[in-house]
Amino acid sequence: MRIADQSIKVLEDNLKNCGLYVKFGSFTVRIHSDIPSVSELVNHFYAIYPCASGDEIIDFHIGIEKPKGLRRWYRPQSLFSVDGRLTFQPYPVEHAFPALEWGINWCIATRAHHLLMLHSAVVERNGNAILFPAWPGHGKSTLCTALVHSGWRLLSDEFGLVRPEDGQLLPIPRLIPLKNESIDVIRQFSPGAIIGPSFYGTRKGTVAHVRPPEDSIYRMDEPAKPRWLIFPRWIANAPLRIEPIPKSQAFLMVATNSFNYDVLDQTSYRLVTDMVNNCDCHTLVYSDLYEAISAIDDLTRIGHE
Amino acid sequence: MSKTDSETRRANQLLLEAIQSPEKLPSLPLTDWDLLIRVARRVRLLGRLEADLSSMGLLDNIPSKAAEHLRASRNVIEHRRTLVTWEINRILWALKGTDVPLILLKGAAYMMAGLPSAPGRLFADVDLLTPEDRVLELEEKLVSKGWYKTEIDPYDDRYYRVWMHEIPPLRHRERGTEIDIHHRMLPRTSRLQPDPALMIEAARPLAEPRLCILAPADMVLHSMVHLFLEGDPVEGLRFRDLLDVHLLLCHFGQESGFWESLVPRASQLGLTRPLFYGLRYSEQFFSTKIPDFVQFELWGCKPNWLVRTLMDHLVPLAILHGHPDYPNSWASLARWLLYIRSHWLKMPPLLLVRHLSYKAYLRLRGITKKVDLAQLDLRQQ
Numbered sequence: 001m002r003i004a005d006q007s008i009k010v011l012e013d014n015l016k017n018c019g020l021y022v023k024f025g026s027f028t029v030r031i032h033s034d035i036p037s038v039s040e041l042v043n044h045f046y047a048i049y050p051c052a053s054g055d056e057i058i059d060f061h062i063g064i065e066k067p068k069g070l071r072r073w074y075r076p077q078s079l080f081s082v083d084g085r086l087t088f089q090p091y092p093v094e095h096a097f098p099a100l101e102w103g104i105n106w107c108i109a110t111r112a113h114h115l116l117m118l119h120s121a122v123v124e125r126n127g128n129a130i131l132f133p134a135w136p137g138h139g140k141s142t143l144c145t146a147l148v149h150s151g152w153r154l155l156s157d158e159f160g161l162v163r164p165e166d167g168q169l170l171p172i173p174r175l176i177p178l179k180n181e182s183i184d185v186i187r188q189f190s191p192g193a194i195i196g197p198s199f200y201g202t203r204k205g206t207v208a209h210v211r212p213p214e215d216s217i218y219r220m221d222e223p224a225k226p227r228w229l230i231f232p233r234w235i236a237n238a239p240l241r242i243e244p245i246p247k248s249q250a251f252l253m254v255a256t257n258s259f260n261y262d263v264l265d266q267t268s269y270r271l272v273t274d275m276v277n278n279c280d281c282h283t284l285v286y287s288d289l290y291e292a293i294s295a296i297d298d299l300t301r302i303g304h305e
Numbered sequence: 306m307s308k309t310d311s312e313t314r315r316a317n318q319l320l321l322e323a324i325q326s327p328e329k330l331p332s333l334p335l336t337d338w339d340l341l342i343r344v345a346r347r348v349r350l351l352g353r354l355e356a357d358l359s360s361m362g363l364l365d366n367i368p369s370k371a372a373e374h375l376r377a378s379r380n381v382i383e384h385r386r387t388l389v390t391w392e393i394n395r396i397l398w399a400l401k402g403t404d405v406p407l408i409l410l411k412g413a414a415y416m417m418a419g420l421p422s423a424p425g426r427l428f429a430d431v432d433l434l435t436p437e438d439r440v441l442e443l444e445e446k447l448v449s450k451g452w453y454k455t456e457i458d459p460y461d462d463r464y465y466r467v468w469m470h471e472i473p474p475l476r477h478r479e480r481g482t483e484i485d486i487h488h489r490m491l492p493r494t495s496r497l498q499p500d501p502a503l504m505i506e507a508a509r510p511l512a513e514p515r516l517c518i519l520a521p522a523d524m525v526l527h528s529m530v531h532l533f534l535e536g537d538p539v540e541g542l543r544f545r546d547l548l549d550v551h552l553l554l555c556h557f558g559q560e561s562g563f564w565e566s567l568v569p570r571a572s573q574l575g576l577t578r579p580l581f582y583g584l585r586y587s588e589q590f591f592s593t594k595i596p597d598f599v600q601f602e603l604w605g606c607k608p609n610w611l612v613r614t615l616m617d618h619l620v621p622l623a624i625l626h627g628h629p630d631y632p633n634s635w636a637s638l639a640r641w642l643l644y645i646r647s648h649w650l651k652m653p654p655l656l657l658v659r660h661l662s663y664k665a666y667l668r669l670r671g672i673t674k675k676v677d678l679a680q681l682d683l684r685q686q
Contacts, residue, residue: 055335055336056335056336056339056370057335057338057339057342057368057370057371057374058339059370059374061343061629061630083343083346083347083629084629084630084632085347085629087676088676088677089676089677106676111377112377113376113377113378113380113381114373114374114376114377114380203677262384263380263381263384264380264384265383265384265387
């Protein structure tokens with residue numbers, strides 16, 4: 001069953017009362033909310049995501065709700081909670097939806113220590129995945145969004161989830177938050193992309209969410225094997241440069257850009273070593289998305305043959 | 306019975322039974338697992354469940370989703386153990402050539418001594434006890450070898466130096482682990498004043514002879530002091546600390562002479578009241594086997610009827626957290642009252658009013674730390 005299989009009335013009712021159960025890859029989240037803009041956007045963005053039934057183990061029980069006191073009415077706020085605990089800064093009620101999206105990521109990053117979590121976008125074609133580990137501002141989300149609207153499947157724009165048992169990458173196809181100039185870049189690049197409203201003046205500037213293509217959502221239970229490591233960097237007006245780098249350097253760049261490399265200790269070392277050994281490793285400097293994507297296509301075709 | 310009451314009872318029952326009889330967990334229905342994971346995480350006992358199931362070889366017999374959550378928690382705990390073990394190693398290196406006594410307390414002591422309260426226990430800091438006249442030397446030595454005094458506001462610094470039983474934490478420049486150096490069990494202002502010299506004198510060396518742990522009776526008494534006097538207003542009494550008390554009693558209870566020494570030692574240190582409560586609630590929650598003569602010896606030190614009845618109502622309310630979706634306001638009140646009580650015992654009234662007003666002022670101004678979701682970055686771990 002998918003979220004859209006219920007009427008918006010039922011969805012709103014669930015959000016307010018027993019909670020709405022949504023599956024994102026291997027994670028199940030139960031969401032509570034009494035904020036109208038949240039139910040509207042949940043209905044818009046999550047429509048084709050699968051529902052969970054409620055009689056199973058839920059990974060995160062979360063809420064994004066109006067506060068009880070004065071700030072419910074005066075310059076109203078929204079509060080994110082996990083298991084009923086309100087340990088997060090409040091957001092203006094207009095930013096409730098981005099706060100919900102950030103909150104779910106926060107839950108994954110701070111709790112999913114059964115997996116190695118790399119800070120990386122991941123896309124897949126023909127069973128082979130490219131990882132794009134990158135620091136914030138290096139254009140990872142923009143490039144990833146463009147790729148998934150050009151025939152690649154989205155596993156994640158934020159988390160490279162590595163399963164310790166076999167080193168496979170687990171999909172977590174969540175909404176992609178685009179920031180500032182990237183929003184218009186993607187609107188032009190891919191007019192068919194499902195992009196939500198822009199949220200102005202958030203702590204990360206202007207944010208708009210892109211829903212992953214249907215195929216990425218329908219195949220959220222299909223893992224992929226890592227085949228390429230590409231370290232992207234967007235630099236204005238820079239000519240395209242795609243260059244192989246030594247595995248030792250790739251190892252360090254992956255290991256130091258992880259949410260929990262140190263928590264998994266020796267397991268992390270083994271997983272990243274295997275990954276680097278099995279992947280072709282490149283750096284990519286780009287300013288033009290079309291050039292970057294065709295270079296990635298060329299590179300992965302050669303690698304694939 | 307209201308929905309909140311019945312759900313509170315259900316959640317508490319689930320947690321208690323899981324801790325008392327982990328062997329029954331494989332037959333637990335999925336919806337109960339869902340609640341158990343939430344409740345156990347809240348009181349930081351997911352790791353304990355993992356350790357229990359693992360020692361019984363039952364980890365493959367539980368739902369895979371539950372196993373994932375338990376494994377995640379074990380990974381964090383093992384990582385912390387590595388960090389703390391390494392920190393202790395570095396402390397010993399930094400203190401080479403000095404003879405400052407180093408007595409490990411709480412989690413680090415349980416771990417280094419391999420006590421049954423160690424497996425699955427989450428802890429982050431190294432707590433040390435050393436004689437007060439050696440604190441400065443210890444602090445200076447560590448600072449000269451790469452640790453620094455964590456930056457705290459002047460109020461807190463004064464709070465530590467003038468009133469407390471420990472100095473502001475030290476942290477190494479390259480590592481996150483904190484070292485808390487204590488020179489007594491309880492703040493200077495506390496009404497209970499167990500003599501630290503007696504405890505330091507009785508401490509026992511570990512395999513690494515430069516490190517000591519408290520003698521059994523002292524360790525048990527310290528775990529009780531920690532339980533009843535170091536709560537916080539939100540968490541209330543920590544259920545995991547009561548579990549420590551139970552596990553230590555079971556373990557040391559088998560040593561000859563332990564039970565005979567317990568009440569006399571408590572009298573000598575002026576800690577018969579925490580001992581009374583510790584034994585009472587350990588027995589109530591975990592059916593700890595306590596010899597009759599110990600109960601008899603303590604009978605003379607029991608609190609009056611009114612206080613006892615009040616504590617018997619407050620402690621069970623405060624110590625278990627109920628169902629996260631059905632917050633129980635009586636439990637919050639009980640936690641708050643016990644928090645006030647613990648401060649009442651630690652500070653004279655005027656100082657207490659001053660201290661709590663300052664903390665309330667901070668809360669009101671929103672200075673208390675809250676997580677910014679938008680700043681999800683790699684340093685939050």
